[in-house]
Amino acid sequence: MPLIAFENLEVRYPATPVPALKGLSLRLERGIVGLLGPNGSGKSTLLKALLGLLTPSRGSGTVLGVPLGGAEAARLRARIGYMPEYDALIEDASAYEQVAFWGELSGLAPEAARDRAHEVLYFVGLDEARYRPVSGYSTGMRQRVKLAQALVHSPELIFLDEPTNGLDPDGRRRMLDLVLRVHAELGTGVILASHLLGDVERVADQLVILDQGQIKAAGSMAGLRKALARRVELRFLDPLDAAQEAALAELGAVLEARNGLYDLELTEADPTATFRWAEAQGLTLIQLTPRHDRLDEVLLRALHPQPAGA
Amino acid sequence: MPIYAPTLPPAPDLSLGQPPALVLMRFDFARLWRQKIGRFFGFAFLFLLLWKVARIYIDFLLQTNQTFKPMQQWANAILTQGAAFQADLLNPASYLLWFLVALVGGGLVARDTLYRVRPLMYAHPVAPKDYLLAKLGFASALPFGILLPFALLPWAMSLVLAGAHGPVWVTAPLRLLPAMAISSLLMGSLAVGASSMAATPRAGIGWVLGLVLGAGTLASMIHGLTGLKAIDGLNPVMLAEAWPQLLVGVDKPLVAWVPALLGTAFHIGLWTWVAARRTRPSEAVI
Amino acid sequence: MISLDRASLRYGPILGLSPTTFELPDGGGITGLLGPNGAGKSSLLQLLSGLLPPSGGEVRIFGEAPFRNPAVLARLGLVPEGDRLPTGLRADRWLRMMGELAGLSGEALRAATAQALETVGMADRAHLTFARMSKGMRQRIRLAQALMHGPELLILDEPFNGLDPEARLNLMALLRDLAGQGTRILVSSHILGEIAQLTDRILLLFRGRLLAEGSVTEIRQLLDRHPVELRLTGEAQALARWAVEQPELAALRMEEGSIVISVRSPRDILPRLQKAAAQGGIPLRALDPLDLNLDAVFQYLTKDHA
Numbered sequence: 001m002p003l004i005a006f007e008n009l010e011v012r013y014p015a016t017p018v019p020a021l022k023g024l025s026l027r028l029e030r031g032i033v034g035l036l037g038p039n040g041s042g043k044s045t046l047l048k049a050l051l052g053l054l055t056p057s058r059g060s061g062t063v064l065g066v067p068l069g070g071a072e073a074a075r076l077r078a079r080i081g082y083m084p085e086y087d088a089l090i091e092d093a094s095a096y097e098q099v100a101f102w103g104e105l106s107g108l109a110p111e112a113a114r115d116r117a118h119e120v121l122y123f124v125g126l127d128e129a130r131y132r133p134v135s136g137y138s139t140g141m142r143q144r145v146k147l148a149q150a151l152v153h154s155p156e157l158i159f160l161d162e163p164t165n166g167l168d169p170d171g172r173r174r175m176l177d178l179v180l181r182v183h184a185e186l187g188t189g190v191i192l193a194s195h196l197l198g199d200v201e202r203v204a205d206q207l208v209i210l211d212q213g214q215i216k217a218a219g220s221m222a223g224l225r226k227a228l229a230r231r232v233e234l235r236f237l238d239p240l241d242a243a244q245e246a247a248l249a250e251l252g253a254v255l256e257a258r259n260g261l262y263d264l265e266l267t268e269a270d271p272t273a274t275f276r277w278a279e280a281q282g283l284t285l286i287q288l289t290p291r292h293d294r295l296d297e298v299l300l301r302a303l304h305p306q307p308a309g310a
Numbered sequence: 311m312p313i314y315a316p317t318l319p320p321a322p323d324l325s326l327g328q329p330p331a332l333v334l335m336r337f338d339f340a341r342l343w344r345q346k347i348g349r350f351f352g353f354a355f356l357f358l359l360l361w362k363v364a365r366i367y368i369d370f371l372l373q374t375n376q377t378f379k380p381m382q383q384w385a386n387a388i389l390t391q392g393a394a395f396q397a398d399l400l401n402p403a404s405y406l407l408w409f410l411v412a413l414v415g416g417g418l419v420a421r422d423t424l425y426r427v428r429p430l431m432y433a434h435p436v437a438p439k440d441y442l443l444a445k446l447g448f449a450s451a452l453p454f455g456i457l458l459p460f461a462l463l464p465w466a467m468s469l470v471l472a473g474a475h476g477p478v479w480v481t482a483p484l485r486l487l488p489a490m491a492i493s494s495l496l497m498g499s500l501a502v503g504a505s506s507m508a509a510t511p512r513a514g515i516g517w518v519l520g521l522v523l524g525a526g527t528l529a530s531m532i533h534g535l536t537g538l539k540a541i542d543g544l545n546p547v548m549l550a551e552a553w554p555q556l557l558v559g560v561d562k563p564l565v566a567w568v569p570a571l572l573g574t575a576f577h578i579g580l581w582t583w584v585a586a587r588r589t590r591p592s593e594a595v596i
Numbered sequence: 597m598i599s600l601d602r603a604s605l606r607y608g609p610i611l612g613l614s615p616t617t618f619e620l621p622d623g624g625g626i627t628g629l630l631g632p633n634g635a636g637k638s639s640l641l642q643l644l645s646g647l648l649p650p651s652g653g654e655v656r657i658f659g660e661a662p663f664r665n666p667a668v669l670a671r672l673g674l675v676p677e678g679d680r681l682p683t684g685l686r687a688d689r690w691l692r693m694m695g696e697l698a699g700l701s702g703e704a705l706r707a708a709t710a711q712a713l714e715t716v717g718m719a720d721r722a723h724l725t726f727a728r729m730s731k732g733m734r735q736r737i738r739l740a741q742a743l744m745h746g747p748e749l750l751i752l753d754e755p756f757n758g759l760d761p762e763a764r765l766n767l768m769a770l771l772r773d774l775a776g777q778g779t780r781i782l783v784s785s786h787i788l789g790e791i792a793q794l795t796d797r798i799l800l801l802f803r804g805r806l807l808a809e810g811s812v813t814e815i816r817q818l819l820d821r822h823p824v825e826l827r828l829t830g831e832a833q834a835l836a837r838w839a840v841e842q843p844e845l846a847a848l849r850m851e852e853g854s855i856v857i858s859v860r861s862p863r864d865i866l867p868r869l870q871k872a873a874a875q876g877g878i879p880l881r882a883l884d885p886l887d888l889n890l891d892a893v894f895q896y897l898t899k900d901h902a
Contacts (some may be wrong), residue, residue: 039730039759051433062556074435078324088426092341104333105434107324116322119454139633149430154321168632168786169894195760198789235813235885237866259796260813271881275874284866288883296793299761 001065003157003189004028004050008059009068011049022213023059028191032183034221035193036299041165042143042213043193047159052076063179064189078106081150081158081188085165087142095126095145098134099152106153108176108177113152116143120148124178140171147178157189158182164199172199179203196296207295209302217302225293230269231255234262244281251277263291319381324507330436336453342414342452351410351456358406359459362399366464370471399464400457400490404551407453408497412518415449417511419589423529424510432591442502442586446476450498454490461486482558484563489554493524495549496574503581506588522546525577543569546577597622597749598644599781602653605639612639614804620782626775628791630803630894637784640801641753645674647854650756657749664709670699673742677753679734681726687737688713688722691744698745712740714722716770732763750774750781753834756790765785781858792890800897807897815897816888822896823847823858828869830854831884841866856886 006026012019021042035273037043048054050063051150052073061068083134090098096117103113124144129137134145143163163179163304164172170297180203182188194200200207209217209222217224230252239260240248248254250264251274256263278285328335407428422428431441465483468476504521507557516556529545532538542548548564555563556570565573598620605612613636620627631637642648643655646662646669655661662668682690688709695705713719716736726734735755742750752771756764771794775781785791790797792812800808800815808815816824823846828835835855839845844865847858859865862885873880886892 036761038762053432074437077433077435080433082430082431084426084433088424088430090425090427092344092421097340100336101333102430102434104327105431106435107327107435108322109326110328112326114324119319154320166633167611169630169788169891170632170898172787173895195758195764195788196787197761198787204894213835235888237863255783260811272876274875275880277639279870279874284863284868285883286862286885286888287868290882296428296765301760306730 001030002027002062003030003033003191004061004063006059006061009049009056009061010058011045011054012057013045013054016095019057020213025214026208026215026218028189028206028208028218030187030189031205032179032190032192032203033206033209034200035191035206035208036197036200037193037210038303041210043161046210046215048084050076050157050159051080051082054208077152079156081151081153081155083146083158083160083163084157085161085193087146089142089145092133094132095121095130095134095137095141095148099145099148102149103152106155108153116154117148120144120151123151123181124148125174137244139166140168140174143167143171143175144178144286147175147182150168151182151186153187155188157191159191159193161193162195163192164194164196176202185198197299201295207298210297211303216305217298224298228291228293229305230266231291232264232266232271232274233287233291234258234264234274234285237284237286238281244283247281261287305307330434330440331444331447334431334436334441335448338418338439338444338448347413350529351406351594354406355456359463362460362464363467364466365478366471369477370468373472393558394555395477396479396486397560398491399460399478400493400554401481401551404547407456408522408547408550409519410456411449411453411497411501412453412515412522413510415498416505416508416514416516416518417504418445418449418514419502419585420508420513420514420517423506423508428589429591438586441580441589444584445502445505446495446498446583448498449501450494452494453497454494457490457494461490485557485559486554492553492574493550496546496577499578499581499585500546503584506585540566540569543573544576545573549573551578597658598782599656600643600653603643603650603655604652605636605643605648605695606651611804612636613643613801616640617653618696618799618806618809620780622780624778624780625797626645626771626776626781626783626795628795628798629782629800629801630720630788630791630890631784631786632898633783633786635801637786637801637885638753638803639804640799641674641751641782641784645669645751646673649785654778667790670745671747672751672841673743673747675735675738675750675752675755676747677757679758681734681738683727684725686723686725687718687729691722691727691737691741694741694842700745702799708744709738709740712743715743715774716740717766721750730763732759732766735759735763735767736770739767743774748778748780750779752781752783754784754786756785756787759821788894798890800894802898802901807901808893811889812890812893817862819893819896819900820860821900822887823860824862825856825858826862827851827854827856827884828880830879838872854882 004026006024006072009021009024010019011021035043045054049056049068052068052239063076064079065278067073099121100113100117103111109118124147126141126144126148129141134142147163150160160179164175167175176199178219179190179192183190192200192204205221207217207219207221208215245257246262252264254262254264274288275285428441431437461483466476468478471481474480500521501518504517505514508517526545526547527542532541542565551569552565554565554568556567600616600618602615602617603613604615605869629637629640643650644657644662649663657668657672660668691709691712692705695708700708707718710719713722716739718733718736718740721733755767771781771783783794796811798812799806801803832850832853832855836848836850839848839855839857842865844859844861845857846860849856874877
């Protein structure tokens with residue numbers, strides 16, 4: 001069963017002439033899906049449609065096998081967890097109280113919700129602090145409560161909106177590790193909307209790029225980030241001087257040099273020649289890796305398609 | 311010996327939960343309990359209740375004990391036992407009750423607006439009508455719950471002490487309970503409607519008090535200027551006091567039947583409509 | 597251009613920045629200011645942009661103390677953190693006001709405004725009010741404001757916060773252009789990936805102290821407590837046979853079609869590895885240093901000092 005399958009799905013808000021989602025066709029397997037798109041690209045409309053808050057005006061779609069807009073669509077919400085971008089926390093309640101509360105709203109019995117709240121709070125790594133009101137929490141702890149809230153009813157799909165917002169490098173790494181664990185250990189499908197390409201690159205195995213209510217690119221991460229033939233990235237132990245940089249061009253075309261990293265198109269595929277060249281120049285290579293598409297290149301290409309041949 | 315994985319156990323059953331409106335009401339009640347604002351009001355209302363009950367007992371003593379015979383004339387003057395006395399049972403310092411409703415009810419919707427949790431609620435299996443039902447229910451159950459002992463305790467006391475001939479009519483609860491329900495719903499809908507217009511709980515308290523006193527003052531002014539008595543039907547404070555009088559059958563109620571019916575319907579309808587509009591899912595951007 | 601000599605900043609009892617000493621040389625280039633929340637990034641920027649005087653020590657920019665010193669302030673541009681602008685105001689009018697505050701007037705002001713708007717690519721949209729602009733557009737206007745008086749030093753506090761990926765990439769390209777034209781740029785961020793994409797030179801702050809300064813590669817090489825991890829891709833068995841012969845090897849891990857080795861002194865082993873590969877002695881197809889990136893460096897530095 002796919003996580004999501006849309007066939008020409010069109011969603012519009014009441015009393016607006018232009019649909020917010022214009023005929024999406026999409027099939028996503030259970031995994032971690034990165035959702036990229038500028039502000040106003042239709043991400044929140046897509047979420048509202050997934051939650052059954054908006055009914056499709058044309059086309060069809062299923063989420064977790066349940067058709068959108070049908071009688072069952074409202075019940076779908078119990079099977080989806082949602083972690084909003086902003087601080088949707090009940091400030092005067094403790095983490096434990098509110099996670100249990102959200103569990104009950106998803107249909108857990110009161111006792112089950114309390115047990116479950118403790119379990120998910122351990123899962124996200126919130127220990128003794130869980131009994132204090134969340135108003136005194138740090139950003140990292142607040143994000144964890146939001147994640148626990150989305151997981152408490154053990155949904156089959158969770159939607160994470162900018163889960164690393166406001167976190168410092170350490171907090172960001174731990175949050176992304178949690179996202180990976182959610183999928184690996186609980187088998188939960190994840191849709192991760194983020195402005196940070198690094199986050200998406202780190203955890204996602206599928207990618208959807210949305211712009212102006214249309215899908216600009218979708219598919220597996222590996223498929224979208226193709227290896228570029230005969231392109232390598234080189235880095236040297238010591239910085240190059242101008243003469244050495246000029247000599248580098250003998251190997252092939254230097255396409256870009258940034259922060260000591262050279263993006264190079266080689267004349268031949270075998271890297272032995274490159275090692276030999278460095279040897280001859282008296283330089284020491286510390287990096288020689290085949291070049292893949294970077295996510296920012298994939299994104300820019302999807303948002304601004306070049307006409308063929310340009 | 312098995313090794314248990316340090317991860318979450320299998321999915322719990324999602325069909326055993328309580329209705330969302332009940333869950334929401336319980337959460338609001340837990341918060342009210344935690345906030346401990348009940349202490350002051352608890353004392354105040356308890357004192358009023360004791361006074362009402364004590365009056366029944368004093369009346370009983372005066373009626374039965376011969377030593378108090380000379381005082382009976384005087385006592386009958388202050389202890390009216392007609393319809394007005396019955397209606398007055400439900401008047402435990404009307405302004406105090408309104409103040410409590412404002413203090414608690416003002417934050418009911420506004421707090422969710424401030425913390426931005428309503429969109430998250432609608433992302434759960436909670437319909438807007440569940441939300442509205444919970445908030446209206448809680449805001450109305452609060453005054454109803456406080457009024458309940460005022461209606462029942464003096465009645466029970468009178469029944470025990472003096473049987474059918476006590477100062478409180480045997481049938482009083484049949485008249486008082488519906489009156490309480492109407493007054494409470496009026497209070498609740500006003501509080502929820504006002505709270506839905508506020509951005510913070512404190513502003514919500516202001517909104518409730520402003521609406522109650524504002525509507526009251528406006529009605530009194532028009533009444534004073536034009537001599538039109540029916541306009542008092544727009545005064546929420548008078549309406550809440552008038553319903554027990556109407557149902558008990560007082561000679562000169564604060565507000566007559568027709569304006570009371572129209573005014574109450576207007577207030578409940580308007581404020582419920584306002585609250586419903588202000589808590590729609592589309593209003594809260596996900 | 598910038599020099600700090602035991603400069604510190606305290607807000608009453610609260611520590612902003614411990615006594616810090618460093619120097620940034622003249623000339624263009626981008627320096628990233630990194631650190632977790634509360635590390636002292638904003639405190640340092642407040643000292644540098646002359647918003648606050650140091651509680652102790654000295655701050656010098658262009659050789660002078662910046663606090664309440666118009667001579668210094670006229671030569672630096674600041675883009676503060678946040679997105680608070682008067683919503684109803686037109687961007688060009690706001691820029692004109694800011695330009696007047698910077699001492700420009702008349703034709704010079706008009707030319708400077710046009711030039712700055714051109715640079716940030718907002719010339720055709722400056723007549724919009726802030727309310728009608730996207731976050732990325734407002735960020736560009738804020739940058740234009742800092743550029744109007746042609747500063748030699750540009751300070752940006754968390755400029756990428758809340759921007760979508762495309763706006764982020766555009767802003768980075770813009771900053772790189774400016775740096776190429778000789779402006780010295782100091783950018784703070786708590787997102788390592790952004791800084792890594794933008795520049796190699798970093799200042800790393802942690803708990804109010806300066807932990808490291810320099811290029812990521814240099815800093816990594818100073819961290820000799822942590823062996824460098826290299827992934828060698830090729831026929832794993834043959835590569836492993838070569839690797840175990842090497843005296844610098846600290847650890848070896850086999851992977852599918854590659855091996856990962858930890859070495860203490862990459863300067864010794866890398867030339868030998870290169871030589872072997874050049875002579876065809878080992879089947880090496882790719883060489884990837886796993887922890888020679890900003891993430892790893894940041895983690896090592898903060899863990900060592902925690």
